[in-house]
Amino acid sequence: MTRTLGWFALAGLVAGLVMAFGIAPRELTQGNVQRIMYIHVPAVWVAYLAFLVACGASIAYLFTRRTDGDQLAHAAVEVGLVFLGLNIASGSIWGKPTWGTWWTWDARITSVSIVFLIYLGYLLLRQAVDDRERAARYAAVVAIIAAPNIFLVHQSVNWWRTLHQPASLLKAGGATMPAILWVGIVVNFIGFGLLAAYFVARRAALLHREAQAAG
Amino acid sequence: MNRRRKFLAGGAIIVAVLAYMIYAGVTQSAVYFVTPAELRATAVPGKAYRLGGMVVPGSLKWEARALDLSFTLSDGTATVPVRHKGTPPDLFAEGRGAVVEGSWTADGYFKAGLIMAKHSEEYKAPHDGTQAGYQELIKTLRGDGR
Numbered sequence: 591m592t593r594t595l596g597w598f599a600l601a602g603l604v605a606g607l608v609m610a611f612g613i614a615p616r617e618l619t620q621g622n623v624q625r626i627m628y629i630h631v632p633a634v635w636v637a638y639l640a641f642l643v644a645c646g647a648s649i650a651y652l653f654t655r656r657t658d659g660d661q662l663a664h665a666a667v668e669v670g671l672v673f674l675g676l677n678i679a680s681g682s683i684w685g686k687p688t689w690g691t692w693w694t695w696d697a698r699i700t701s702v703s704i705v706f707l708i709y710l711g712y713l714l715l716r717q718a719v720d721d722r723e724r725a726a727r728y729a730a731v732v733a734i735i736a737a738p739n740i741f742l743v744h745q746s747v748n749w750w751r752t753l754h755q756p757a758s759l760l761k762a763g764g765a766t767m768p769a770i771l772w773v774g775i776v777v778n779f780i781g782f783g784l785l786a787a788y789f790v791a792r793r794a795a796l797l798h799r800e801a802q803a804a805g
Numbered sequence: 806m807n808r809r810r811k812f813l814a815g816g817a818i819i820v821a822v823l824a825y826m827i828y829a830g831v832t833q834s835a836v837y838f839v840t841p842a843e844l845r846a847t848a849v850p851g852k853a854y855r856l857g858g859m860v861v862p863g864s865l866k867w868e869a870r871a872l873d874l875s876f877t878l879s880d881g882t883a884t885v886p887v888r889h890k891g892t893p894p895d896l897f898a899e900g901r902g903a904v905v906e907g908s909w910t911a912d913g914y915f916k917a918g919l920i921m922a923k924h925s926e927e928y929k930a931p932h933d934g935t936q937a938g939y940q941e942l943i944k945t946l947r948g949d950g951r
Contacts, residue, residue: 618929620896627928689921690894694904696837700830708823735820739827751837751857753904755926767928 592791599788602781606632609774617771626684627771631759632779634677634702636786638740640670641709643790645737648730657801658794660726663733664716665793669786671709678702689753697750701743708736722801838904842883850911856885857904857923865899874920878903889917896922 610628617624644666651659681699682692693699712732719725747756758766765772838857839847848854858878864886865876874889876899887905897903902923907916 615930618931619924620928624928688894688896688924690897691919691921694921701827704827704830742827753837753921753923755924758926758928766926768930770930771928 592788592795595784595788595791599781599784602777602784604781606774606778606781609777614771614774620688623684623687626680628774628778630677630680630684631775632782633673633680635760635779636782637670637674637677638744639783640666640673640786640790641705641733641737641740644670644733648733651726651730652734657726658798660730661794661797661801662790663730664797665790667709667712667733668793669789671706671713672789673782673786674702674706674709678706694753696752696754697746698743698752698754701739701746705736705739705743708732708739712736722804840880840883841878841885842880844885844909844915845883848909850909853906853908854915855904855906856887856915856917857902858885860897860899860901860903862899867893878905878915886914887917888914889920891920893920894922896924898922 606628610625614625614628616622644663647659647663647666650656651663685694686692712729715732716725716729719728744757744760746752747754759772759775838855841856841858844854844856856878858880861877861879861884865874867874872890872892874891874893875887877884877886879885887907889905889907897920902925904921904923905915905917906919906921910916
């Protein structure tokens with residue numbers, strides 16, 4: 591089952607690469623550097639999704655106290671952090687040639703950094719509390735409190751003056767790019783999403799076995 | 806003080822600090838840049854500002870040998886002349902948005918140490934956008950593209 595998911599993820603990633611480098615045309619204003627968008631945007635969507643899964647799983651854990659909810663949340667936060675890191679790194683690389691700077695403290699970059707640190711804090715908290723059951727309980731609270739910040743990150747470009755441009759796709763009024771470009775983003779999102787689901791499934795299974803071994 | 810209370814107090818402090826960090830971080834970057842009109846209204850010579858606006862068409866002068874860049878930023882109501890030593894980013898051009906870091910000088914211009922280009926959220930395919938970009942990519946790899 592998980593193995594099949596892995597193969598689907600691989601197929602999705604290959605399709606994403608073909609879209610990004612083969613089918614999507616060179617963007618008119620920015621040239622080839624715009625192709626970073628096919629990593630940058632899907633990565634952050636997958637990270638958002640992973641953190642929402644972590645939030646849902648944490649709520650389920652607090653209600654039922656079934657440990658698989660906690661293990662799913664833990665795995666989802668780890669994978670979400672990887673994809674958010676990928677988003678921040680690719681954004682920085684994209685920023686240098688287009689904006690002229692690797693980093694600037696505008697509302698989008700500041701808020702996304704805070705969210706990154708909050709989820710890093712989630713993992714630190716898990717390490718800091720020795721008792722497994724208590725660690726799970728505290729972590730669940732953090733995962734639930736942290737989730738609404740995703741909305742803040744998304745809205746930051748609309749609420750404040752930023753260097754980062756406003757949203758191109760997840761907004762009212764339709765996409766600000768031709769279909770051939772946004773289809774590339776969607777295909778990559780599906781590929782990244784499948785990969786993330788595969789990672790989460792493998793990691794959650796490993797956490798489950800670790801918990802069993804620890805008794 | 807029992808354990809439960811200690812945890813509640815500690816938790817409250819952590820939440821408060823986190824809330825303050827988010828508040829301070831965001832309000833600071835909420836005024837990420839001032840507009841030319843705002844700068845004109847409150848400009849203090851020597852003080853550091855981040856200024857954002859549109860590069861006025863026809864105002865851009867670039868001396869490649871001396872790396873002297875000068876242009877005017879506008880927000881539609883006010884304009885500010887800007888000077889900079891160095892190269893601008895690729896997307897910096899007349900009629901496009903830019904954010905510059907530097908200070909207002911007593912001589913009546915804005916001395917910028919960093920030029921950042923603000924690009925729009927619009928992405929366009931070339932006019933023959935239906936044609937695969939593959940050939941385009943090969944062309945740029947050969948070095949005769951952008």
